[in-house]
Amino acid sequence: MSLPELTISRAHQGLIKKEFSALELTKAFLNKIKEKNKEIFAYLTLIENSALSQAKKIDNLISSKGKIPILAGIPLAVKDNILVEGVKCSAGSKILENYTAPYDATVIKKIKTEGGVILGKTNLDEFAMGSSTEKSAFGPTRNPNDLSRVPGGSSGGSAAAIAADLAVYALGSDTGGSIRQPASFCGVVGLKPTYGAVSRYGLVAFASSLDQIGPLTKTVEDARIVFEAVSGKDELDSTSVGAPKIQNSKFKIQNTKIGVPKEYFVKGIDPEVEKVIKKAIKKYEEMGVKIEEISLPHTEYALPVYYIISPSEASANLARFDGIKYGYSATSNQQPATSNLLDVYLESRGQGFGEEVRRRIMLGTYALSAGYYEAYYLRAQKIRTLIKNDFEKAFKKVDVVFTPVSPFVAFKLGEKIEDPLSMYLSDVYTISVNLIGLPALSLPCGQVGQLPVGLQIIGRPFEENKILFLGQIFEKYE
Amino acid sequence: MISNQEVKHIAKLARLGLTEKEIKKMEKELSLILDYMEKLKKVDIKEVEVYSHSWLKENIIREDEVNEKLKMKNEKLLGLAPKIKNGYLKVKSILK
Numbered sequence: 001m002s003l004p005e006l007t008i009s010r011a012h013q014g015l016i017k018k019e020f021s022a023l024e025l026t027k028a029f030l031n032k033i034k035e036k037n038k039e040i041f042a043y044l045t046l047i048e049n050s051a052l053s054q055a056k057k058i059d060n061l062i063s064s065k066g067k068i069p070i071l072a073g074i075p076l077a078v079k080d081n082i083l084v085e086g087v088k089c090s091a092g093s094k095i096l097e098n099y100t101a102p103y104d105a106t107v108i109k110k111i112k113t114e115g116g117v118i119l120g121k122t123n124l125d126e127f128a129m130g131s132s133t134e135k136s137a138f139g140p141t142r143n144p145n146d147l148s149r150v151p152g153g154s155s156g157g158s159a160a161a162i163a164a165d166l167a168v169y170a171l172g173s174d175t176g177g178s179i180r181q182p183a184s185f186c187g188v189v190g191l192k193p194t195y196g197a198v199s200r201y202g203l204v205a206f207a208s209s210l211d212q213i214g215p216l217t218k219t220v221e222d223a224r225i226v227f228e229a230v231s232g233k234d235e236l237d238s239t240s241v242g243a244p245k246i247q248n249s250k251f252k253i254q255n256t257k258i259g260v261p262k263e264y265f266v267k268g269i270d271p272e273v274e275k276v277i278k279k280a281i282k283k284y285e286e287m288g289v290k291i292e293e294i295s296l297p298h299t300e301y302a303l304p305v306y307y308i309i310s311p312s313e314a315s316a317n318l319a320r321f322d323g324i325k326y327g328y329s330a331t332s333n334q335q336p337a338t339s340n341l342l343d344v345y346l347e348s349r350g351q352g353f354g355e356e357v358r359r360r361i362m363l364g365t366y367a368l369s370a371g372y373y374e375a376y377y378l379r380a381q382k383i384r385t386l387i388k389n390d391f392e393k394a395f396k397k398v399d400v401v402f403t404p405v406s407p408f409v410a411f412k413l414g415e416k417i418e419d420p421l422s423m424y425l426s427d428v429y430t431i432s433v434n435l436i437g438l439p440a441l442s443l444p445c446g447q448v449g450q451l452p453v454g455l456q457i458i459g460r461p462f463e464e465n466k467i468l469f470l471g472q473i474f475e476k477y478e
Numbered sequence: 479m480i481s482n483q484e485v486k487h488i489a490k491l492a493r494l495g496l497t498e499k500e501i502k503k504m505e506k507e508l509s510l511i512l513d514y515m516e517k518l519k520k521v522d523i524k525e526v527e528v529y530s531h532s533w534l535k536e537n538i539i540r541e542d543e544v545n546e547k548l549k550m551k552n553e554k555l556l557g558l559a560p561k562i563k564n565g566y567l568k569v570k571s572i573l574k
Binding site: 343345369 | 480484489492493494495496507511514517518521526527531532533538540548550555558559567569572
């Protein structure tokens with residue numbers, strides 16, 4: 001096995017047993033990135049010097065102490081909407097093209113404390129709004145399994161980096177499926193934690209009641225390691241929750257009940273994807289898990305509810321980009337177009353934001369505007385409660401819910417780009433989880449041809465342990 | 479459906495400078511998306527409360543004090559602004 005193929009736990013063993021140094025490990029990744037990034041375009045920014053000096057520090061630590069934290073010396077990639085102090089953070093947007101982060105996000109602070117080696121920042125749809133990474137202002141990322149196809153999105157750069165062995169693990173963010181769907185398209189593991197389990201401080205805000213940071217990894221065990229390192233209450237994010245950590249808890253397979261919602265297997269799903277998912281569920285049955293059909297009757301409303309709530313929150317969050325405090329400003333243009341304050345706003349935002357972001361700001365502003373607020377936003381927030389009630393009822397009968405991550409495998413570049421609505425439909429299985437704040441895992445469970453398919457394992461709030469356990473037993477069974 | 483006038487009004491509220499061509503395209507696309515939202519009208523929401531995360535029931539408040547740990551140099555943040563003057567952000571005139 002070459003160095004870039006290693007998992008976290010295997011790389012950690014290699015480091016403490018001195019099979020290789022942290023410097024060698026980091027160099028192996030930097031070389032591979034230089035060779036591969038041109039065609040895949042997973043990374044927007046590389047921070048080579050800081051990665052190398054961090055790796056040297058860890059090597060010194062190993063020779064002086066022998067013992068190091070599990071993430072020490074392990075190279076990672078960070079989605080470019082998570083702040084790393086002193087490093088550019090573009091959020092995939094022209095409006096932040098020259099923005100340098102003045103501080104570390106809490107998750108970054110935690111990983112730095114453990115001694116992690118940040119290799120660089122990965123590509124994403126602008127402000128994480130998209131499902132293919134084609135909406136990045138800096139060009140699309142390609143799927144390492146088939147370069148003519150998208151890696152999914154919005155954390156497409158992070159997912160592609162893991163699939164192509166350009167980092168041991170990566171951080172992404174998930175507002176409507178942005179970790180799970182690219183994980184599924186690229187064939188890697190992705191975890192969207194419970195809302196509040198991981199601090200959002202230092203994450204460029206998209207929709208604050210939906211956003212969560214989480215890991216993309218090669219194995220479920222790695223996802224657990226990263227999740228444990230970055231989760232916890234943070235005084236800088238008042239929605240973060242210190243959930244009781246269930247250490248080494250053993251769930252008995254025989255006592256586990258899995259719910260499969262019938263509403264997720266209707267028209268619209270690719271029959272080949274359905275076959276792979278059904279086969280995976282069958283394997284769990286062989287392992288002794290009880291499978292039960294359940295109903296989530298409000299499923300069909302989740303997508304329209306999401307596309308009211310998320311743009312509404314986005315339109316408020318993105319009001320901060322005004323061409324005055326930071327980011328792209330029309331006043332810096334040489335053309336003397338801006339004579340008053342209103343022009344500065346209109347032109348900085350009109351020129352700085354890309355098409356999809358403008359569309360969502362418009363949609364959100366409309367849904368929140370006088371005369372429409374009750375018909376759209378308020379109604380959506382109420383139907384959101386009905387979707388929550390569906391899941392609460394289901395979780396009285398079953399421990400976890402299994403669904404596909406996406407109705408289809410990775411699609412071709414350009415296939416959906418001109419049709420916003422069909423792009424939105426690719427999130428149909430992942431958004432309920434964000435609307436309610438549940439934890440969910442995207443687990444590679446098979447292929448259609450060369451293209452990976454992900455199984456989604458949804459748990460009760462703060463039951464990450466249970467969904468990770470179920471993911472791990474599948475990996476072992478394979 | 480959304481009219482051309484409405485799109486212009488919303489763009490102004492959102493402080494987005496759009497060209498005529500962009501407004502036309504937006505009109506078409508927003509109309510399609512809003513038509514898709516129509517299906518929400520058939521849901522009965524009479525007795526339903528608005529959503530909240532069930533595990534975030536309390537307001538989290540803190541004293542209005544400067545957190546020394548987080549204090550950042552002013553210059554560091556002002557350095558990100560396109561125009562500053564005497565340690566303040568500089569803006570264009572509001573009134574003509």
